[in-house]
Amino acid sequence: MGRPRVHEIEVESMRRLRARRDLSHLPPLTRAVTERIVHSAADFRYADELAMDEAALAGAWDALESGAPIVADSRMVAAGVTSTEVYVPLAEPEVPALAEEWGTTRSAAAVRLAAAKAGPGAVWVVGNAPTALEAVLVHAEAPALVVGLPVGFVGAVESKAALRESGLPAVSNTSELGGSAVAAGCVNALLYIDRSHKEGAHQ
Template structure:
């Protein structure tokens, strides 16, 4: 079943494109840029986001083939309405030199193994822990927010060479991280079928 787009969303994207020409971006990059901007009403993301179209194409194929989606916090999960996600934060505990978010990443990695899509929108320590693991992800959407560690963890993600969506600045957050994943979910698979369950409302 195709996703039903609310008229308010259609008008929002029309206004976005009237203010910003996104046509030079390749298809999946454009989809991610537009949906992130739409989620935050922040046009600066057009120049702040960093991604590679070839990575997105491979991640899109993995996602539509049923690859697991792992999130760092429930707020990210709440924004992803068309796919079940894995979040182990409730099971995690902090320890010496280990935050709950980092422990949750360890638990999730043990559960899903390689090939997952990781969506990190809150905790820089979650992203740092993921980079320390041999996770072999299909994609890392690394968009944690904050003045401590956020920009640095995203820079480390880009330096890692892993397939990724990140941004240069300190901004980010659960809503924009979920939006980046949703852009790949909403973009049709090569056979024209949508991914995940139909969405009831915006």
């Protein structure tokens, strides 16, 4: 997988972020993801409430390097992932009918539909719908990583707590904060970091 080049404005933005908050004590991938999410939202609260595991991130990095599919719950998440193709099952034409048949939301029905197509080892990215994250926990087969960062006051905190309790390799946070930009930012962090930085040499 070719790593995308970082624009000079982004380099300066990261320099300013690091000047305001030192995250150098974090392991390499955890630091990269945390910084990218903080950068995506311009919100330092994420540095205090993200939950992730370095070994899980390393497994996801390896999976992406090997071409693992990325499945997102919304077009907005997909649009934010800047360097590779992302599958958005919500765009499938049969989703509305399936949601009605299964008695669930379109976001949840889309995840259920995608699970059979993606198979094991996919990276699932939820930045919008808590019901999509709940469906990932039920239907996704052996995911390489679940980025669970839905935003909102109804179901977001609960779905993220369920993700952490599931034992799946995951990135989540503990509050109502979230959204498409930060979910995409998490994936971009893994796509941008190269092997030398993954193994401990920071940018």
